[in-house]
Amino acid sequence: MATDCAAWLNAIPAEAEDLSDSLVSEEEDNTGSVVNKNLKNELNGNWLSSASSSIHEARLKAKAKRRLRKNSSRDSGRGDSFSDNGDVVRGTSVAPASPKSKLLDRKSRLGKGRGLPKKGGAGGKGVWGRSGEVYEQEAVDQKDPNYDEAQENCVYETVVPPLDERDFENTVSPILQEYFEHGDTNEVAELLAELNLGPMRSEVPSLAVSLALEAKASHRELTSRLLADLCGPVLSRGDMEISFDKLLLELPDLVLDTPGAPQLVGQFIAQAVSDQILSKSYIEAYKGRVDCEYTRVSLDRAAVLLRMSMEGLRIDNQWGAGGGQRPVTQLVKEMNLLLKEYILSGDSKEAERCLRDLEVPHFHHEFVYEAIVMVLESKGEKTLEMVLQLLKSLSVSTVITLDQMRRGYERVYMDIAEINIDVPRAYFLLEQFVDRSFSMGVIDVKLRDLCPCRGRKRFISEGDGGVVKAESY
Secondary structure, eight states: OHHHHHHHHHHOHHHHHHHHHSOOOHHHHHTOOHHHHHHHHEETTEEOOHHHHHHHHHHHHHHHHHHHHHHHHHSTTTTOEEOTTSOEEOSOOOOOOOTTSOTTOOBOSSSOTTSOBGGGGTOOTTOOSSTTOOOOOOOOOTTSTTOOGGGTTOOOOOOOOOOOHHHHHHHHHHHHHHHHHHOOHHHHHHHHHHSOOGGGGGHHHHHHHHHHHTSOHHHHHHHHHHHHHHBTTTBOHHHHHHHHHHHHHTHHHHHHHOTTHHHHHHHHHHHHHHTTSSOTTTTGGGTTOOOOHHHHHHHHHHHHHHHHHHTTOOOTTSSOOOGGGSOHHHHHHHHHHHHHHHHHHOOHHHHHHHHHHTOOGGGHHHHHHHHHHHHHHHOOHHHHHHHHHHHHHHHHTTSSOHHHHHHHHHHHHHHHHHHHHHOTTHHHHHHHHHHHHHHTTSSOHHHHHTOOOOOOEEEOOGGGTSOEEEOOO
16 A cells, blocks of 8 residues: 555646645635645655645645746736636736836826826826916815914014113124225115114114224224214214214213323214214303213313314314325325425435325335335435335334335336336336345345336447447436
8 A cells, every 4th residue: 555655646646746846726715626726635655634634735825826926026026927727827928018018107096087198298207287377375164173363464564672781782883893994884884774773773883983983993984874874874972972972971981992092072062063963051051060071071072073074174084084085186185295294304214104004004115105106206315215214114013014115116117118218217216225125135036127227328429430439417
């Protein structure tokens, strides 16, 4: 009996393997062949019970399902199909098709709706709608759970909180410092209008004057102009009076940093009264009520200036305009006066201080140009020596930079032909001055070599036999 079973199992190995690796449907399980029945009851020559056969059958089904899932995920898109008996047939390529055999169909695939395209034909990936489509404002839905009837008539505005005392100086000081550079009062008015100054509005003039006291004379002139332009659009006359009252009270502290603060504040008060941002009775209101010595000096200074203006002396531009604000003709005239005063006095320190007070470091090449032209026109050894000493002193102290010195010399080189019309010996004097400047270290060798020269030798006549004679002056 054992010999017959072994021979029978060896005769059908292929069918056993096929059954272990393929999917067996429920219909084949119910109407299976005799071989399948034998395999269910016998495995490897051993007869199996009904419970063991059912477990083995479940394992075969699970293995077939796992193999089917693995093949379908790995060969998806290759067109795998099943034969009529349930076997997997590979190698047939079937093109994927959309539900209604239409490629790239944008209609709903859920079977709902009227069959129209999504979003009216503009429902592609990453698309918000048709090109050129304008979305209108949606009407308020009163049935919305979040609907609030009190919000329908609300008006939303940007509210700027008022500046407190701690943030006022940090916010306004940069605006005033920047104004000292550009001098545009309209920009300052716009920036202050954007701020909610509140009760700190009257602090703007006092802060501007305090910064101007420590700055240059041109900045004080800009401050007076700023106060005149701010009175009305941004500040009122009441704010101005409160601000100047505070300045008079703070004079003992301001004197510590600026010794001349009482006189300067008095000039600001006189300029404010002249510009009609303070009332004419402002100074009169303090008579008999002043105990501080500095306040008394300031008010006396303002009263004297106003009295002088009534006699015909104008207070306008009492500090003078800044270097960048003055016209070029005025700067040239002041530089000429400075040079003439230096030639008479010989005080190079005073000339240096006056040149610094002009506040035009970008225009110092004009000073060098005017100094050299003065040497060429004077034709004197004394003027040449004094101008050389002055240029050497200004170069060492870096009041005049190397670039400004070079530009001044180059301007003389370019204009020497026109200067020679009025000064016949201009070329000779210029070469002498340039050589002396190089020997004293005022200019370098490159700038010296750029100096133009004119040949001063000529033939006397044809009968002289080509004798060359030096030109005499």
